[in-house]
Amino acid sequence: MIYVGIDVAKDKHDCCILGPDAEELFPVFTIRNNREGYDELFRRIETASKDLSQIKVGLEATGYYSYNILGSLLDRGYHTFVINPLHTNLYRKGQRLRKTKTDKVDARSIAEMLVTDKTLRPYTDTSYPSEELKSLTRYRFDLIQRRATLKTSITRLVNIVFPKLEGLVPTLHMNTV
Numbered sequence: 001m002i003y004v005g006i007d008v009a010k011d012k013h014d015c016c017i018l019g020p021d022a023e024e025l026f027p028v029f030t031i032r033n034n035r036e037g038y039d040e041l042f043r044r045i046e047t048a049s050k051d052l053s054q055i056k057v058g059l060e061a062t063g064y065y066s067y068n069i070l071g072s073l074l075d076r077g078y079h080t081f082v083i084n085p086l087h088t089n090l091y092r093k094g095q096r097l098r099k100t101k102t103d104k105v106d107a108r109s110i111a112e113m114l115v116t117d118k119t120l121r122p123y124t125d126t127s128y129p130s131e132e133l134k135s136l137t138r139y140r141f142d143l144i145q146r147r148a149t150l151k152t153s154i155t156r157l158v159n160i161v162f163p164k165l166e167g168l169v170p171t172l173h174m175n176t177v
Contacts (some may be wrong), residue, residue, distance in 0.1 A: 002049045005111030006041075006059040007103045008066040009033070011058075015041055016107040017048055022115050028104040033065075038072045045078075052077050058110045058120070060085045063135065070123070082123045083110060091117070 002025070003018040011033050017025045025048050031037030047054055057073050058081040059066055066082070074153045092109040114120065151173060158165060158172050169177055 001056045001115075002045065003111045003114040004041075004045055004057040005107045005109065005114065006057065006069065007110065008059050008062045008069065009103065010065050013037065013041075013069060014103040014107040015044075016045060018108075018111045018115060019048070022112060024108075028107055030103075033068065038069060042076060052079070052119045053174070055079065056079065056081065058083055060088055060106075060110065072082040074123070079116060080123045081120045083113065083120065086112060099174045119160040 001020050002149050003022070005016040005018070007014040012029060012030050013033060014030050016028045026044055029044070031041050045055060045057075055078055057078045059069065059073075061082045061084055070080065070082065088106065088109055091113050092105065095112065096111065155166075155172050166172055166175070171177075
């Protein structure tokens with residue numbers, strides 16, 4: 001079995017490829033978050049094993065930063081595991097006494113999790129709608145928060161410019177006001 005851990009970031013991804021006995025097949029390396037970077041990753045993975053059933057790839061759930069690489073991995077047919085960042089953080093802290101936290105250490109921790117954690121479940125295409133729903137829900141809550149902030153600002157400004165207006169109308173946020 002080959003285990004690939006990917007620490008996802010905006011512009012680059014750090015990758016660690018471990019063999020069956022959790023030995024590093026390549027030193028931890030960095031790829032760009034683009035097609036050329038993904039091709040480099042796929043070349044290295046295929047150097048380790050051509051059999052897709054013998055490859056597990058894990059990456060952290062980092063929202064939209066991970067969508068492109070996740071899609072590429074699924075399109076290639078890799079068994080991909082999307083892991084909660086809190087889970088990987090706790091795993092890393094449990095494995096090492098030193099408080100070392102770098103992208104390269106995280107990539108290795110993700111790969112080691114694939115070796116040891118048998119409770120992880122592969123990502124499926126049915127997971128995609130729930131991920132999209134989560135993203136849209138977060139966006140909605142963000143918009144509601146922004147609207148509330150703007151209403152507060154408008155109320156404050158109107159009270160400064162027209163101090164008696166608030167007493168004359170039911171609410172300052174009516175269309176007629």
